[in-house]
Amino acid sequence: MSQKPINVAHLSTLIAVAILVGTELVGASWAAGWALGGLFQLDPTVSRALEVVFSLFGFVGLYFFMKTAIRNEPIRG
Template identity: 80%
Template sequence: MSKKPLNLVHLSTLVAVAILVGTELVATSWAAGWALGGLFQLDPAVSRIFEIVFALAGLVGLYFFMRTAVRHEPIR
């Protein structure tokens, strides 16, 4: 049973979207954590925790976005 070959056009589109959307989501999430830490004048350690939590939320958002994108733009 042979697998269908990769559709390189769809694959390159998905890689480009992952880079673009991933950069936007993670950077925006990280900046939100930094801004909240500064706004509430939190301790630097607490501010870093906010940044990490928000960045992880951005990565989770990217995962769900890419999962949906692969469904609509199959690579095989």
């Protein structure tokens, strides 16, 4: 079976969305960890751990967002 060619318009749209939404999600989740660490005056190590955990949540959210975006705007076809 031959595959359909890559739709460059869809691919560029998905790349732009990944950059935009990824920056928003990961940046906001990182900032949430930073804010909670400062709000509760946590030790800097605990604060950094919160930032990492929250940023991982941001990456997971980006993964599921892109999975849905690719389903609705396929690269091939």
